[in-house]
Amino acid sequence: MLLASHIIVGAAVAASTPNIFLGLLLAFLSHFILDRIPHSEYSVEPLKQIKTRGIKYCMPILQRVALDFGAGYLVLFIVVAISKENIPFAAWALGGFLGALPDGMSFLLFLKQKNGLVSKFLNSFSALHQKIHFDKKMGLPPLRIGLSTQAIAVLLALYFLIF
Numbered sequence: 001m002l003l004a005s006h007i008i009v010g011a012a013v014a015a016s017t018p019n020i021f022l023g024l025l026l027a028f029l030s031h032f033i034l035d036r037i038p039h040s041e042y043s044v045e046p047l048k049q050i051k052t053r054g055i056k057y058c059m060p061i062l063q064r065v066a067l068d069f070g071a072g073y074l075v076l077f078i079v080v081a082i083s084k085e086n087i088p089f090a091a092w093a094l095g096g097f098l099g100a101l102p103d104g105m106s107f108l109l110f111l112k113q114k115n116g117l118v119s120k121f122l123n124s125f126s127a128l129h130q131k132i133h134f135d136k137k138m139g140l141p142p143l144r145i146g147l148s149t150q151a152i153a154v155l156l157a158l159y160f161l162i163f
């Protein structure tokens with residue numbers, strides 16, 4: 001899913017769980033549940049070549065990722081700004097971050113050398129991440145479905161954040 005969706009849902013999960021530590025753990029795990037649902041997403045394939053082709057080659061995707069990430073937090077800021085309640089924004093922000101983190105870990109893997117303990121860990125993590133993700137071999141779902149599933153997840157999350 002879009003990073004923005006992961007951030008908004010992660011924040012909502014953290015915000016809706018009474019125990020903050022459990023909430024943050026669940027925010028992290030929410031990533032995999034969302035990935036499981038067929039959805040539309042943009043390709044980050046060029047990032048795999050960041051080491052060989054350089055940052056300039058990856059810039060268009062990196063800009064998209066930054067925009068996507070920023071959009072997620074912008075939505076959280078707007079909710080905080082319009083809310084009359086005292087919001088534990090640190091918990092929201094951290095929940096959002098953890099909700100998106102698995103994709104960030106995949107990105108780290110593209111940057112790392114292929115050996116070493118950290119790479120081994122990132123490799124295993126990434127393999128598991130891919131395994132849980134809905135099977136893209138059969139292609140992405142039609143856009144109207146891929147966007148609807150995402151919109152439902154985000155709207156539900158906003159409901160839990162606002163009310």
Ligand SMILES: [Zn+2]
Nearest residue numbers: 001035102103
């Ligand atoms: Zn993912």
